[in-house]
Every structure is written in structure tokens, then in C-alpha cells.
Amino acid sequence: MFAYLLRRFALAGLMLFGLICLTFVIANVAPSDPAVLAAGPDAGKAQIEQARREYGLDKPLPVQFLRYVGDLARGDFGRSIATGRPVGSDLARYFPATLELCIVAMTIGLVVGISLGMLSALFKDQWLDHLTRIFAVSGIALPPFWFGLLLQLGFAVWLGWLPTSGRIGVSTDPGDPITGMLLVDALLRGDGALFWQGLSYIVLPALVLSLPCLASILRVNRSEMVEALRADYITSARAHGVSRWRLVTVHALKNAMIPTLAIIGLRWGWMMSSTVLVETVFDWPGIGLYAVSSAIAGDFKPVMGVTLIVGLNFMLVNLVVDLLYGVLDPRLRDA
Amino acid sequence: MTTNRRAFLHGAAALSALAPGLSWAFDKDGNRKIMVFSGNQAVPVLDPHIRYDWSTRMMQQSVYDALLKYVGAPPKIVPWLAEKWEESADGLTYTFHLAGNAKFHNGDPVDAEAVRYSFERGLKLNAGIAWMLKDFLKPENIKVVDPKTVTFTLDKPFQPFIAYVPWWYIVNPKQVAANTVDNDYGKKWLTENEAGSGPFKLKRFDANALIHLDAVPDYWKGWPMGEQNRLSGVIYRIVREAAPRRAGLQRREMDVITNMSPDDMAQLAKLPGVRNEDHPGSTTFGIKFNCQSGPTADINLRKAIAYAFDYEALIAIHNGGARLMDSPFPPDMAGHIAVPDMPRKNLDKAKEYLAKSKVPNGDIELEYVHVQGLEDARRIGLVLLDSLRPLNIKVNIVGQPWTTMVARGAKPDTCPNMISVYVTPVATDPDTVAYQYHRDSWGLYYGMSHYENAEVWKMIGEARGMTDKDKRMALYGEIQKRIVADQPEVFGMIPNRTWSMRDYVKGFSFSPIWFTGEVDFYPMWIEA
Numbered sequence: 001m002f003a004y005l006l007r008r009f010a011l012a013g014l015m016l017f018g019l020i021c022l023t024f025v026i027a028n029v030a031p032s033d034p035a036v037l038a039a040g041p042d043a044g045k046a047q048i049e050q051a052r053r054e055y056g057l058d059k060p061l062p063v064q065f066l067r068y069v070g071d072l073a074r075g076d077f078g079r080s081i082a083t084g085r086p087v088g089s090d091l092a093r094y095f096p097a098t099l100e101l102c103i104v105a106m107t108i109g110l111v112v113g114i115s116l117g118m119l120s121a122l123f124k125d126q127w128l129d130h131l132t133r134i135f136a137v138s139g140i141a142l143p144p145f146w147f148g149l150l151l152q153l154g155f156a157v158w159l160g161w162l163p164t165s166g167r168i169g170v171s172t173d174p175g176d177p178i179t180g181m182l183l184v185d186a187l188l189r190g191d192g193a194l195f196w197q198g199l200s201y202i203v204l205p206a207l208v209l210s211l212p213c214l215a216s217i218l219r220v221n222r223s224e225m226v227e228a229l230r231a232d233y234i235t236s237a238r239a240h241g242v243s244r245w246r247l248v249t250v251h252a253l254k255n256a257m258i259p260t261l262a263i264i265g266l267r268w269g270w271m272m273s274s275t276v277l278v279e280t281v282f283d284w285p286g287i288g289l290y291a292v293s294s295a296i297a298g299d300f301k302p303v304m305g306v307t308l309i310v311g312l313n314f315m316l317v318n319l320v321v322d323l324l325y326g327v328l329d330p331r332l333r334d335a
Numbered sequence: 336m337t338t339n340r341r342a343f344l345h346g347a348a349a350l351s352a353l354a355p356g357l358s359w360a361f362d363k364d365g366n367r368k369i370m371v372f373s374g375n376q377a378v379p380v381l382d383p384h385i386r387y388d389w390s391t392r393m394m395q396q397s398v399y400d401a402l403l404k405y406v407g408a409p410p411k412i413v414p415w416l417a418e419k420w421e422e423s424a425d426g427l428t429y430t431f432h433l434a435g436n437a438k439f440h441n442g443d444p445v446d447a448e449a450v451r452y453s454f455e456r457g458l459k460l461n462a463g464i465a466w467m468l469k470d471f472l473k474p475e476n477i478k479v480v481d482p483k484t485v486t487f488t489l490d491k492p493f494q495p496f497i498a499y500v501p502w503w504y505i506v507n508p509k510q511v512a513a514n515t516v517d518n519d520y521g522k523k524w525l526t527e528n529e530a531g532s533g534p535f536k537l538k539r540f541d542a543n544a545l546i547h548l549d550a551v552p553d554y555w556k557g558w559p560m561g562e563q564n565r566l567s568g569v570i571y572r573i574v575r576e577a578a579p580r581r582a583g584l585q586r587r588e589m590d591v592i593t594n595m596s597p598d599d600m601a602q603l604a605k606l607p608g609v610r611n612e613d614h615p616g617s618t619t620f621g622i623k624f625n626c627q628s629g630p631t632a633d634i635n636l637r638k639a640i641a642y643a644f645d646y647e648a649l650i651a652i653h654n655g656g657a658r659l660m661d662s663p664f665p666p667d668m669a670g671h672i673a674v675p676d677m678p679r680k681n682l683d684k685a686k687e688y689l690a691k692s693k694v695p696n697g698d699i700e701l702e703y704v705h706v707q708g709l710e711d712a713r714r715i716g717l718v719l720l721d722s723l724r725p726l727n728i729k730v731n732i733v734g735q736p737w738t739t740m741v742a743r744g745a746k747p748d749t750c751p752n753m754i755s756v757y758v759t760p761v762a763t764d765p766d767t768v769a770y771q772y773h774r775d776s777w778g779l780y781y782g783m784s785h786y787e788n789a790e791v792w793k794m795i796g797e798a799r800g801m802t803d804k805d806k807r808m809a810l811y812g813e814i815q816k817r818i819v820a821d822q823p824e825v826f827g828m829i830p831n832r833t834w835s836m837r838d839y840v841k842g843f844s845f846s847p848i849w850f851t852g853e854v855d856f857y858p859m860w861i862e863a
Contacts, residue, residue: 033742036780040386042761044466045778051462083379083386083542085526094543149578157582164588165579170371170545170570283574285544293377293543293575296708298738 008322012315019311020072024065027300037298038081055081077308082299090290091305096180097167098279098286102271104183104202105209109267113214114260117221118248121256124226132218139215144274148208148281155204162200165283169197205282209274213267220263224256231255258328265321269314367550367567368861370840373574373583374852375594379542382525383504384457384464389850392502394571397548397856398440399504399531402431402450403497406855408614409667410763410848412497415556416445416505416532426492426802433483437555439507440529440536447485451477452508454487456520467499467761492800494807495764502761506530534558534857535569546571548856560842560860569856584609584835590861591836591843593852596710597654603835610840615658616832617665617847618759619768620649620712622703622719622825623784625754627747630699635692637822640753641678642685643726648718649828652711656831662815663768665829667847670765670811674819677826682725689726697727701752704743707734712755715827719753744783753825754783759850765811766799772818786823839863 036043038051052058056067071078077087120129156164168174168182174194178185183202186195228234229252237251275288283289287306294302376390383395402417414420417431437445455474457464471493478486489496506521507530514524521530529537532555535548549568550558558565572589574580577599583589585606595603604611624631624640631637650657658666661673678684689695703719705712716732723730733751735743744750758781760767773795776782794814801807819826832851836843842858849855 032736032738033745034738036741037738040463041388042466042781043462043779044469047461047466080379083526085379085542152579152582157585160586164582164586165574165576166572167544170369170547170572170588173539280575281579283544283576283579285541289575290543296736298736 008319012319015315016312019308020069023304023307024068027304028061032298034081034298034300055079077305078301080294080299080302082294082297087301087305090302091287091309093180094285094287094290095309096177097284098272098275098288100181100183101202101205101209101275101284101286102268104206105271106213106268108206108210109213109217110264113217114221117218118225118253120218120222121225121229122248136215136218139211142211144208144277145281147211148205148278151204151208162204167201167285172197205278205284209271209278213271216263216267217260221256221260224259225252228252228255254328258325261321261324261328265317268317272310272313365567367565368863369568369570370566370591370856370859370861371570371572371589372591372854373572373580373589374592375573375575376852377543377573378546378571380526381529381540382522383506384460384462385522386463387502389853390571392850393853393856394546395504396533397535397569398529398533398537399506400437400445400533401501401504403501405501405846405848406844408845408847410846412501416450426494426800427489429487429496431485433485435483437532439510439532440551441507441510443507443509445505445532446482447479449505449508450485451479453505454503456506456511457503460520460522464502467502468496471496492802494799494801495762495766498762498764498767505532538568544573559858564860564862566860584837587837590840591834591854593834595833595835597656600833600835601654608838610836610838612834612836612843612845613656614832614845615847616829616851617667618757618851619660619665619829620755620757620827621660622827623754623756624824625747625750625752625785626787626823627785628750629752630694630701631752633692634822635688636694638678639685639688639692639726640723641822641825642681642688643722644825645680645718645722647680649715652714653830656833657828659828660826663772663818663826664765664815665760665847667763668760668765668768669763670808672812672815674815677819678822685726700729700731702731702733703753703755704733704735704740704751705755706737706740715755741780744780745778747785750783750785756780756783763848769795769798769811769814772823784823786821788817788821791817
């Protein structure tokens, strides 16, 4: 087990380094002049040169790369060229908002996806199954920004039940962050009003974000359940008089969960990268929005920072999923 | 994608017409109202000496005061922290007399030392606004005469000086000193804090989401709408997509919105309780030629293109909300003249010039570069493509990020044949625009045409130091004519500035010298 863990970590480290190299190359391959951005509009040549020196952009690329890697090793993501602010502290500010959004979206995806998957397996080829199939296919096919605008139109403009965008009411003071996750902070402070307000803001973006994830969990879980329900051990368990409820939720579900888990892991990774779209539509102040606004400005340090965080998140989740396999399937523990 | 979005917006308008009468009252703080303004651009750095753009300066103007202030259309400069000023006969020394009753938000008086310190800070940080004055003013030549008097002695006469002073905001040196780390002039602290004397003070600063300002109840200059109607504060909310901004205005979650497309504005105008403000701006749009290298180095080809271009299409793209340029200078600039014989679409003339050029039969392809994501600039590229077809010239339309475009445009050999650029003049002095055509501007974004005419350069250099106003303006008239004659760019149009707001918003004012989207919150209030 220890050797297995070590191997996984070493591989993750290698991948991370690859990711750093790749993002650095992509960021620098364009014939662009970030110093112009740093110096601001109307700046003269002397100011542009000063900005170039200040940000170390006058050094050759290999030197810039070594510096970047060295800084990263010390936990320093560099400074945004457009704003001069440290990327690390920006990420620390925006990441909790994204994490919160993803957790809520994943919770929706898991609860709804697994239960609907289970139900459609049980009622295979009946109307419920057909209904969820249509739902799942459209869930994967709908472009998130379009679906987001549609929800805004329906629930915010037309019905007026929920706010259009943002994370909290403009004149509400969320107080100093504890975890940075608004809902958690509200609970920790015992502030019910703030919690409900936060919830009303997070519902729509979380729904949009959860949809593709929910849909694929649903489909994978359904087919695995169908498979599992046909298996010999289910027949034998049924022969032993195990209740139908226990048969489905414990015996079949546990076996169906292994491939589902892989999908959940992947989807979690994807979810964090698709926040780029959802956060832009809903103006959710997370790392996705941060990446978009920086990329538009041609400001690469923040984009690289976000890419690293998203990549790291992908790796960590895969690692956790691999470890969970072992828990769910004892046969994999020694592999 | 854009068509879908537009179709969607039309749908949104249709649906919302059916919606039950929603009324989310404006935000309130006791009896006083909080005005919510929404635009698409963040305010990453509040420090007035580090950075400016429309959203940033709107915030800076709210929390800081300067010696003078720009107001109105046409823009004029009015006394602010300085109640009067004098210029010496040789044009070198300027003396400002301070109002005396102004105080910073922490209660400290705004004195001559604060003024001296702020200009010194701006010059030494050498960022943001520094370019305006740094070649003419040394920090040691700013002298405190007494607490209410400060003098500036320039190295050489520089007539635009007064026109730039309104953008030099005054910070409280004591607060800055208290928050300085590693001799940084308080740079780190002032990024998200303020040390000003303006009508509003900072309550909450979240660079990417919202900025909440509180009105200063006993603002030293008083409140124009009277204490009774004064706002509790203003919230600037950053919403990147246009559709949610529009929904926000409909639902009264927002009181004023900006950065909407001409199509959106037309739809918004039809909503009950909503009023549009539409004003002639000063941001010029031009298609700069590479005058040094490639086919466009040939003046006859440049003239041919300028006469083939369909100028009316520029107005059509803006649904009528734009004016054609009649000079390199926008109309509100001092010294502006309507240049006679400004090229307009005339295919015969275009073909005449083409015949005189090095490519008499056309048969070339030219690259047109615009900033990626700027829909108007892309559509103008299509107009160019259509316009040049009769000349047998092909156009390759390329969208690139701003930093890439500027990097390419910095040198004549990498500069594309044609680049579309919007330029907003920061001051009303003609030098602000004229200098863009000077040799010194080569390599900067507004100098990407690499325009060359030694005589014109000499005139531009002379004009900035001339103290005789009439002679100076006459010289600028000549400069405008000469630049147009050399056709370094297709002089395009000046789009209008637009805002949409609830009809209870009062005190809105406009000045073309403010940037796109920028408004002055100080005189604004909500009547209800």
C-alpha cells in the first residue's frame, strides 16, 4: 500500500511539473508584450521599460522560467501584471468561492444523479427510464452559458424568486471570512439570514454547474446498476431472502459505485474548469471568473495560477478516487 | 454565438414584458438611498498614482479630490481644491491657492504639503499618470509657499499642464506614511484603501465583485442636491455579461448600467421606468496604416483605401449613435477644426489614387488586426473588406489580444498593414492628440502607424511650448490639415457614450473628457 501511494505521488509530481512547463510555454509563445499591460494605458517608453524590469520580463525566457518554478516552490505564484497584486493572495480569496460552488453542485449531482440512476435501473425501459434518458442527454448537451442565461431569465427576471447574479446582496456585509465559503461562514456564525441569502444566490449557478455531472453520474450509475442487478450474487442474495431495499442499496449499489466513482472524480475535475463559464454568466467571484478576466486582459500569471490549481485539483481527486477503489473493492488493494 | 445571444435577449425582452410587475425597491440605509451602478470592468487598483481606466478613475474621482476638476460638455476645468491659480508670463511657474476648508476623511486638513507630496509621489512612482508631466516637472521644483499656497516650476514651457492637473489626485501624506512598507510610498496599502478628501469614502473593496462607497456627510464642498436628498452611498457592481446587467436594471437591483450594445440600448429604451442617456463622446476610432513598411507605406494606396471606405456603415453599426471624424482631433478638443476635403466614400477618386500607386491593379491582400472580442471592431473589418473589393484588394481580418497587437505594432517591420484602434484623449489640450503623431510616439499603441513627416513633428514640438494662445491654436489647425493630407489612418468615427438608468436617478451629468462608462457620482441622487 505504501509503495502504491509513493508511486501515485511521484507520478502526480511529475505531471504537475509537466503542467507547469506547458502553461509557461503556452503563456509565452504568443508574440505579446505584457510590459505594455503593466505600464498602463498611455504610458511612455521609459515607463514600459521600467515595468519590464520590475516584473523581470527583460530576462531571457529560460531565466524567467527558472524564477517562476523557484517562486512556485516557495508558494509564490508571482504578481498579476495588470494589477500588480500577488496571484497567491488573489487565489486564496477566490478559491473558496469556487470550492463552495463546486461542493454544492457536486452534492446536487450526487444525490440526484445516483438516486435517478438507481430508479431508472429498477424501472428499466419504462417511462421513468425514458424520461431520465432525455433529461441526461440534454443535460450533457446544453451549453452551460446558455442554460445559465435561461435560468436567470426564468427564475430571476420572470418569476423573480431568485437573484440574477453575484454571490450575495450588494448591501449585505458578509463579515470577515472564516473559511471564505459564505454558507459555511454563515453557519459558523449562526447567521441564518445570511445563510438563506447565500443559498438563494448559489442555487442557480450550482444547478447549471451540476447538470453535466449529474447527467453522466445518472447514466453510468444506471448502466452499472442494470449490470449489477443481473449478477449471480444478486440472484443468490435474493434466494437467501435479502430484502429488496437492502439488495438494491447495499449489494448492487456498492458494486455499481466503482465505475460511478471514476466518473465522479473526473467530473469533479471538469467541474472546476467549467466554472470558467458558469462564474462568468453568474458573476460568481471565484477562480473561473478571475481566470477569464485575466485572460481577456492578456495577464498570464493569474491564468497560470488558476491552471495549476485546477490541474492540482484534478490530480488530487484522481488520487483520492484510486484510494477509494481500494476501500470499495478489496481485490484492488494489493494491485 | 452572438446571434444566439441577441436572439435570446430579444426573447428576454418579450418575456419580461409579460412578467408581473416586479418591484425590488432600491437599497436603503435608513431613510437614505444607496445607488447601485453596474459596469463590466473591475477596479483592481484604487491607488490614484498607479493606474487609471474608466472604472478605476470613477472610483478615484469619488474618494479623492484634485486641485481642479473637469465638468460639463464641452468640458471645462473648474477650481476644486484650488480656488484659483495663476500662470507666470513665461509659462513656467504655476501658483495654486488652496480653498483652505478642505479636509481628508480622517480629519487632517488638505494643505500645500499634501499637494506637493502627492505630485512627488505620482512622479516618483513613474506609473499611471506620471507620463503626463514627468518630462516637464521635477519633484524638487514643487514648492510649498505657505499652507495654502503651492507653486510648480516647469523645466520648459508646457501649455497642456493645466489640462492634466485634474487627474492628479491628492492623497493624505500622513496616512500614506503610516502605511508605508519598504519605502513603497504606501503603494501596497493604497491598492485597496484610500487616503482622500473626496465626497465618498471607501466602505468595502472587492476588486472583482463590488466596491461600496459611503457618502461623507460633512463633505467640505457640501452636497449639490442638499442634505435632505443626499445618498447614503454608492455601490459599483462588476457584472461582466450584458444580459444580467440588463436583468438587474429591470428588476431594480441596479439603478444605472453601462457597457451595453447599441441593440441592447434600443431594447432598454422601450422599458417603462427606464431612461437612456446618450451623449457624443470623444473616443476616436481609426484604422491605422503601417506607413513605413509594406504596401501601405505608399501614400496613394492609403488615399485609395480612405476614399473607398464606406463611412456611413460606421454610423449604421452604432444604430446612428456615432459621429464621423472630421479631423484627427475629436470635436471637443481645444483648437479642433473641421478639416476641409476629409475623405469620404468616392470610388472614382479611390481608383484614381490606386492607379497612381505601386499596385495600380490592386491584387494584394492586406491584414486588418483588431482587439479580440471587440465586436464593433470586427464588424468594421467586414465593412473594410466590402469596401476594398472594388479595388481588387483582399482583407484578412485578424483578432488578437491587446498585448499581442501592441507588441506587433511596436515595430514597422512587424506591424500589420492596418490596425484598428480606439483612443480616448485624457485631456482637452490639443497636444494630447497631436503628440500621437510625433516621432516620439512610435512604438506606443497610438503611434502604431509610424507616421513620418519631419515638418509636422517640428510643428507639434513647437506648439506644446507656445504661450500665445491664438498663434498656438492656429498652428494646431495647420497640424490637423497636414496630418489628414498624409492619411496615416482611415479617420473613422466617434461612438456615443451610453448609460441606461431608472428614471428616479437624478443629477446625472456628462462630460466627453471622462472615459467611456465613467460618471461623476458626486451630484447624483435618487428621487422617490
